[in-house]
Amino acid sequence: ETGVTQTPRHLVMGMTNKKSLKCEQHLGHNAMYWYKQSAKKPLELMFVYNFKEQTENNSVPSRFSPECPNSSHLFLHLHTLQPEDSALYLCASSQDRTNYNEQFFGPGTRLTVL
């Protein structure tokens, strides 16, 4: 399964650290997404990029900063996170932003904030 890759797979960081999550898709898609998956909660859509332009920011705190340099790469920059930010962060891509497109997910980054 190499369509959507994410690095690192696991990350432990302190509240004062700065780190970045990386996502790369090899499917030729034009839309990319960041989701947060916490225990016993629905998948929460954080950010949407379509043709490198951010189209959605679902009231995500500014300590999460996305970056999309091209249609194949997506980053999530993390700064001064809180313990409640610990979760699985999933990247996904789809052909474009319309809701009829299947979303292809990456394996996720398991983030622990100490």
Next chain:
Amino acid sequence: GENVEQHPSTLSVQEGDSAVIKCTYSDSASNYFPWYKQELGKRPQLIIDIRSNVGEKKDQRIAVTLNKTAKHFSLHITETQPEDSAVYFCAAPTGNQFYFGTGTSLTVIP
């Protein structure tokens, strides 16, 4: 925004029995309803989807039914097998948003 509710949160069935998971949604404008399966430690993957112009869609042992009037859709798995054990998520995208249900943890007991 859309409100997607999914039931049950956990479900255990004997191998060979059927499993049914139900989702309700609130936005009548929703017209596409996918189901994703997430095995333990793995990524969610689309297993079946339905559009609002049909009431039922079947793919081998899995089927999805849609009742637009009542605003609910269901996933049906027949002749369950141990490899069906996973968390299943429904979704009801609307507008620019992709709203997921809270997930159903299905365990198939051999």
